[in-house]
Amino acid sequence: MSIMLKDISSQNYQAIIELELAEHQKQLVAPNVYSLAQANYEKGMTPRAIYADDTPVGFIMYISLYFENTPNKYSIFRFMIDKHYQSKGIGKQALEQCIQEISSIPDAEAIELSVPPSNTIASHFYQKFGFIKTGLIDEDGEYVFELQL
Numbered sequence: 001m002s003i004m005l006k007d008i009s010s011q012n013y014q015a016i017i018e019l020e021l022a023e024h025q026k027q028l029v030a031p032n033v034y035s036l037a038q039a040n041y042e043k044g045m046t047p048r049a050i051y052a053d054d055t056p057v058g059f060i061m062y063i064s065l066y067f068e069n070t071p072n073k074y075s076i077f078r079f080m081i082d083k084h085y086q087s088k089g090i091g092k093q094a095l096e097q098c099i100q101e102i103s104s105i106p107d108a109e110a111i112e113l114s115v116p117p118s119n120t121i122a123s124h125f126y127q128k129f130g131f132i133k134t135g136l137i138d139e140d141g142e143y144v145f146e147l148q149l
Helices: 013-018 032-041 090-103 120-127
Strands: 003-007 045-052 055-064 073-081 110-115 132-137 143-148
Touching: 003 090, 013 032, 013 055, 032 045, 032 055, 032 073, 045 073, 045 090, 055 090, 073 090, 110 120, 120 132, 120 143
Parallel strands: 073 110
Antiparallel strands: 003 045, 045 055, 055 073, 110 143, 132 143
């Protein structure tokens, strides 16, 4: 199975909107329809569809923190894999590709993301990629993790 990140377009946005999380995960990530609207109206956001071969299976979005006075830092703002495709290694490969994509941006020095304190599975997942808990807590009460590039 080939995993790749693709642009969101008029041909695939509906499929991305229809992706679903498991019921117990829905409070952890904003709906994709909201994220796509947000990306359309807020500066610096890059939404990407996650494909397994020719099938859309997830969504990831990152943002330049240039507008928050940290010009060399990016944040993985949203990340989800459809409930039917979880536990197949897709998330791992998609995150690797997202990290590579951000790393290829000339000024990128670090990537941050946040995780709710109750989501220990996500915390361990990100730490396997080298993300380190910074000790900061964001405005939503989530732990901030950072990866130096």
